[in-house]
Amino acid sequence: MTLNRRAFFGTSSLAGISLLGTACADLEKSNHVLATTTLVADLVTEILPSTVPVRLLMGPGIDPHTYEPTAGTIAHIRQAKLIVGHGLHLEGRLTNLLETSKSGAIHRVSLITRPIEISKPERLRKSDHAWDPHIWFDASLWAETVIPLSKVLEEVFPELRAEIAKKANKCFQSLGQLHAEMQAGYSSIPENKRILITSHDAFGYLGQAYGLEVHAIQGISTAAEVSESALRDLAELACQKKVNVGFLESTVSPRTLEKLRSLIRARSPREMPLEFRMGGEIYSDSLGGPNSGAATYASMMRHNLRVIVGALKNE
Numbered sequence: 313m314t315l316n317r318r319a320f321f322g323t324s325s326l327a328g329i330s331l332l333g334t335a336c337a338d339l340e341k342s343n344h345v346l347a348t349t350t351l352v353a354d355l356v357t358e359i360l361p362s363t364v365p366v367r368l369l370m371g372p373g374i375d376p377h378t379y380e381p382t383a384g385t386i387a388h389i390r391q392a393k394l395i396v397g398h399g400l401h402l403e404g405r406l407t408n409l410l411e412t413s414k415s416g417a418i419h420r421v422s423l424i425t426r427p428i429e430i431s432k433p434e435r436l437r438k439s440d441h442a443w444d445p446h447i448w449f450d451a452s453l454w455a456e457t458v459i460p461l462s463k464v465l466e467e468v469f470p471e472l473r474a475e476i477a478k479k480a481n482k483c484f485q486s487l488g489q490l491h492a493e494m495q496a497g498y499s500s501i502p503e504n505k506r507i508l509i510t511s512h513d514a515f516g517y518l519g520q521a522y523g524l525e526v527h528a529i530q531g532i533s534t535a536a537e538v539s540e541s542a543l544r545d546l547a548e549l550a551c552q553k554k555v556n557v558g559f560l561e562s563t564v565s566p567r568t569l570e571k572l573r574s575l576i577r578a579r580s581p582r583e584m585p586l587e588f589r590m591g592g593e594i595y596s597d598s599l600g601g602p603n604s605g606a607a608t609y610a611s612m613m614r615h616n617l618r619v620i621v622g623a624l625k626n627e
């Protein structure tokens with residue numbers, strides 16, 4: 313994987329997103345591809361030959377739901393030859409900005425989930441009356457994005473068509489193998505212990521694909537308010553099912569899980585209080601940094617598998 317191919321742009325707050333619509337014909341467009349999230353950047357770098365630079369908008373640890381476009385990022389968006397985003401409103405305000413700014417200011421925008429949304433919507437999960445964007449947690453669904461993305465890359469870089477097609481096929485195959493590895497790994501958890509409690513509802517696809525019951529304090533976006541009643545309901549469920557482990561997410565504050573722990577302790581029988589503990593940190597909406605052991609999609613999936621299986625098996 314080619315993290316060193318990516319440049320991360322951290323910038324100050326943007327005064328007005330209309331900047332994107334201002335005259336930019338004078339700005340020189342470069343040959344690079346700009347990916348919005350770490351997961352998208354990983355996929356692009358898997359498929360695209362290393363001669364094309366891939367730049368990254370939201371670095372490791374950044375929550376895409378609450379990401380605010382900034383003045384610096386707008387400049388980089390303008391200069392990219394191709395912008396690849398995730399879509400399904402994962403990127404919050406940035407998604408709207410990209411979708412409404414295709415004429416003139418931006419060379420080309422491609423959202424990797426759009427082909428699935430159009431041709432295979434039955435494979436998408438709905439939550440809170442919106443599409444759940446966290447499709448990468450089902451490796452077989454993530455694999456569905458590979459060939460359509462490769463077609464876009466082939467159009468933008470026709471001179472690299474043969475190499476892109478070859479790399480895309482290899483990537484598709486390896487995702488199939490990873491999916492089988494996930495199925496085998498999660499099925500090793502005893503059935504009555506396959507309950508995953510997390511901060512926000514990012515793991516619905518993982519639950520569907522690998523047979524886990526998933527419960528979260530917040531809905532599919534961290535931008536929503538934390539509901540007190542959702543916290544109470546989850547504490548009740550944990551007490552009833554005797555679930556004593558929850559998982560911290562790398563892009564979400566541990567505050568709500570700490571609150572859940574207090575509620576569970578208060579609700580559980582005094583003579584035998586349920587000690588709710590943290591099962592470890594898992595990655596939800598961002599890959600890890602270069603030395604995290606979870607800097608690529610495959611290593612992140614394996615990290616989460618190890619942490620979840622280890623904690624639930626020993627519960």
Ligand SMILES: [Zn+2]
Nearest residue numbers: 514532533597
């Ligand atoms: Zn999320």
